[in-house]
Amino acid sequence: MSGVTLNKVIKKYGETQVIHGVDLQIEDGEFCVFVGPSGCGKSTLLRMIAGLEETTGGQIAIGTRDVTRMDPAERGVAMVFQTYALYPHMTVEENMGFGLRMNGHPKAEIKAKVAEASRVLKLDEYLKRKPKALSGGQRQRVAIGRAIVRGPEVFLFDEPLSNLDAELRVEMRVEIARLHNEIGATMIYVTHDQVEAMTLADKIVVLRGGVIEQAGKPLDLYNDPDNQFVAGFIGSPAMNFFPGRVVGGKVRVPGLGVMELDAPGSASDGPITVGVRPQMLRLAEGDTHSVDLSEQLGGVAYHYLVAGDGTRITVEAHDQSAPKPGSKVGLSVADGAALFFDPDNGARLR
Known part of the structure; x- marks a missing residue:
C-alpha cells in the first residue's frame, strides 16, 4: 500500500480555476475524508488523483511514483462511485472478478481473490445471485468487492452512500x-456528510472554493477549528454564532443573555463573533429567550430558541422535558465553551 502526496495541485477549466494550489500528505494506510459544501472541489480533487481529470498544474504522487500524467489504469487505484455500475446479467461472483478476467488473470487466481473479498464483505451467500436480487447495501458491497479484488494501492470512494436510505x-x-x-489500505473518501467524515476518518480535509481550510484528526477539527467556516461545518447540530463586542478585555454577547465572557488575548476592543456548540448550552431560569420549537428524539432533544436581538439558537439537551413553544427561558454556557472569531475574515482568535 502507498500514501498519496499532492504538491501545489491546480485544476482549471479554461479560464476558470477550481482547485487552487492544494498541498496535502495522506499517509500510507490512512483513511482520509474530503468534506465540504457542494462545489468546493472535493470530487474534482478525487478524480484528479484517479486520473479521470487532467491536472493543470502541480504534482500527484502515489508512494514514490509521480502519477500526474499517468493513465488511470497505471496508477494502482480503484474507485467506488455512488452508482453501483454492476452488470445486471452477471452474478455477484462474475461482477467482482470481471476486471481480472479482462486483464487475463488465471481462473484460479480470480477465484481465490473473489473468495477473499467475499469473506471480508460477508457476501458468500450471495455469490450466485444477480444484482436485481440484492438490496442497495448489498450491491454497494459488491461494488467495493470489485475494487478489492484488483488489489489497488489506494481506494477512492466518491460519495458511495449518498443514494442509500438512512x-x-x-x-x-x-x-x-x-x-x-x-485490510489496512490507504483510502480517500469524498462526502458532503460531516457525520460520515467524523465517524470514518483518520484525517479530515475540509475544502471550500478549491482551497483546504483545515486538515487534521476529526476531534482536532471539532475542538480546535482554525476558522469560523470549519467550526460551523464540523459538528451536528451546527455551532451557534453570536455577534458580540469586546470592551476592556470582556466580551458582551446580547444573543446569549449571560454574564460577560473573558476575551481572547488576540482580540482588541470592537466587534467579535462568538461560537458555542449546542451541546455546551443549557436551558435555565429566565426570560431572555423565546422557545420557537422543540424536537424530542428520545435520548436527545433539540430546542430552537430566538434571542431578544433576533439571533436563532440551537440547544441540545439529554432529558425528556420540553418547554412549550412561545414560552420564555434563560441560557447558561459551559465554562470555556465559547470560541471567538474575527467577524471580518472568520479567522480564529485565541
Missing part, C-alpha cells in the same frame, strides 16, 4: 470502517 447508510458506514481496519 438505515443502510449507517450499516454501510460500519462496513467501510470495518473493511479499512481489516
Whole structure:
C-alpha cells in the first residue's frame, strides 16, 4: 500500500480555476475524508488523483511514483462511485472478478481473490445471485468487492452512500470502517456528510472554493477549528454564532443573555463573533429567550430558541422535558465553551 502526496495541485477549466494550489500528505494506510459544501472541489480533487481529470498544474504522487500524467489504469487505484455500475446479467461472483478476467488473470487466481473479498464483505451467500436480487447495501458491497479484488494501492470512494436510505447508510458506514481496519489500505473518501467524515476518518480535509481550510484528526477539527467556516461545518447540530463586542478585555454577547465572557488575548476592543456548540448550552431560569420549537428524539432533544436581538439558537439537551413553544427561558454556557472569531475574515482568535 502507498500514501498519496499532492504538491501545489491546480485544476482549471479554461479560464476558470477550481482547485487552487492544494498541498496535502495522506499517509500510507490512512483513511482520509474530503468534506465540504457542494462545489468546493472535493470530487474534482478525487478524480484528479484517479486520473479521470487532467491536472493543470502541480504534482500527484502515489508512494514514490509521480502519477500526474499517468493513465488511470497505471496508477494502482480503484474507485467506488455512488452508482453501483454492476452488470445486471452477471452474478455477484462474475461482477467482482470481471476486471481480472479482462486483464487475463488465471481462473484460479480470480477465484481465490473473489473468495477473499467475499469473506471480508460477508457476501458468500450471495455469490450466485444477480444484482436485481440484492438490496442497495448489498450491491454497494459488491461494488467495493470489485475494487478489492484488483488489489489497488489506494481506494477512492466518491460519495458511495449518498443514494442509500438512512438505515443502510449507517450499516454501510460500519462496513467501510470495518473493511479499512481489516485490510489496512490507504483510502480517500469524498462526502458532503460531516457525520460520515467524523465517524470514518483518520484525517479530515475540509475544502471550500478549491482551497483546504483545515486538515487534521476529526476531534482536532471539532475542538480546535482554525476558522469560523470549519467550526460551523464540523459538528451536528451546527455551532451557534453570536455577534458580540469586546470592551476592556470582556466580551458582551446580547444573543446569549449571560454574564460577560473573558476575551481572547488576540482580540482588541470592537466587534467579535462568538461560537458555542449546542451541546455546551443549557436551558435555565429566565426570560431572555423565546422557545420557537422543540424536537424530542428520545435520548436527545433539540430546542430552537430566538434571542431578544433576533439571533436563532440551537440547544441540545439529554432529558425528556420540553418547554412549550412561545414560552420564555434563560441560557447558561459551559465554562470555556465559547470560541471567538474575527467577524471580518472568520479567522480564529485565541
